[in-house]
Amino acid sequence: MTKEDFISTFNPSELASELSRGGFQLPSFITPAHHVFHINRIEDYIHAVNFPLPSDLHPRRITLYNFFFLTKGSSIRSKGLDKYQFGANTFFFLPAYEIMTHEFISEDAEGYYCHFSLDLLVSDYKLKDLLNDFPFLNFNCYPLVTINDESKECILPLLNRLEKEYKAGEQCRYEILRAYLIALFTEIKPFATISSSLSHNSAYQITEQFKKALSQHIYQKQKITDYAEMLAVTPNHLNKCVKTVTGKSAHELLSDMVLLEAKVLLKQTSLSVSEIAYQIGRSEVSDFARFFKSKTGMKPGEYRKMVNPEI
Structure with missing residues (x-):
């Protein structure tokens, strides 16, 4: 028996249930694409639920890749055994099945939470090439990627476009989600190289x-x-x-x-x-x-x- 046989994880349906228990109105936040892609504004989440939910504070795994991007405020999240405190203009990436907690987020926090399945991306990419091109998706990656203000002007429209397409519901086009995610990761990539090189001795x-x-x-x-x-x-x-x-x-x-x-x-x-x-x-x-x-x-x-x- 492996640990995945007896450790329950949060799959997309269970995440939707958790959001519902936390106070989210499902028709507004959960669309048919949720099983492979989801995006919401951080400020909407912390205002809609009594943060933190028990599932935030205690260790858990989810079956999808996800990132958390702050445009304002600060947060403390953990990946495995490591805890990270970060602020505005910073992405926090977490691979699927990694143990995580979300310990703190400031009341003024703004930004985006997004989860996605690699199945959404590998139709155009070989998995090996995808992980080589975007190192922040790897299991042992350094999770923080901090961008500058100039790149933020390019990145925010991509996130807004992803949010708009996700909210299209039944009309959501996966090829649009795929294209904009790849564009987003390509914009982020140069900063991930800089961040990771600081510690890679x-x-x-x-x-x-x-x-x-x-x-x-x-x-x-x-x-x-x-x-x-x-x-x-x-x-x-x-x-x-x-x-x-x-x-x-x-x-x-x-x-x-x-x-x-x-x-x-x-x-x-x-x-x-x-x-x-x-x-x-x-x-x-x-x-x-x-x-x-x-x-x-x-x-x-x-x-x-x-x-x-x-x-």
């Missing part, structure tokens, strides 16, 4: 590879030596790289990922605490409970009741 690359490996293998591998072997480095070198980049040891980062996965399982599944302990590699429930409480100050059952009282 050897230690950063190894740390990113380690975090990606953690997200993929945390249920099967829970020893630093396993990951060091996977990355073809010594455990000491892996630890040194991770410490340099994150300020945490490799083992601390591994523990953080185990905790994150445990939170997702407690929130999004009906697995018992003992079953969750087993899935994340803790054979003894008491050991898992001590670990969880040392990190959160709560027992696993208390956390579950807080974030999802229906389970």
Whole structure:
């Protein structure tokens, strides 16, 4: 059994239900294209719902790629184990199935949220070429892309056009969505190269590879030596790289990922605490409970009741 077999995710239909529970009027915000593409104004969202919704604050995955673009205000979002604070003129990209939280958004925030399926784009692009051309779509990408005011004048009309086409409902043309998304990504691309090059030294690359490996293998591998072997480095070198980049040891980062996965399982599944302990590699429930409480100050059952009282 893989983690995708028992971690429930938010697919487009579940996202629509979440919006409905939050106060959105579905006819205005959810159109027939929603399963492959959606766009809405951030200011409309935060004014329509009592932000943050529980699903915003607690770890979750969605099955679609998405980006969050601020034209005004500030926000704090996380991707995997990393937290990012950003402001105006900045895109935050998140690949499908990445663990995410949305911790904060300022009351004056304005901009766009958009999710999309790669299926919408790969009819014209080979997947490999798409990911090579637009590095911010990759799983281990640096999520922030900050543009300048001159490029913003070109980018805002593209976003407005995407919004207009999406709101056309039954008359929405996928070829228009596809063309404008590619145009948008092409405008953003030069800034992504600048942003990513700031951090892409050897230690950063190894740390990113380690975090990606953690997200993929945390249920099967829970020893630093396993990951060091996977990355073809010594455990000491892996630890040194991770410490340099994150300020945490490799083992601390591994523990953080185990905790994150445990939170997702407690929130999004009906697995018992003992079953969750087993899935994340803790054979003894008491050991898992001590670990969880040392990190959160709560027992696993208390956390579950807080974030999802229906389970």
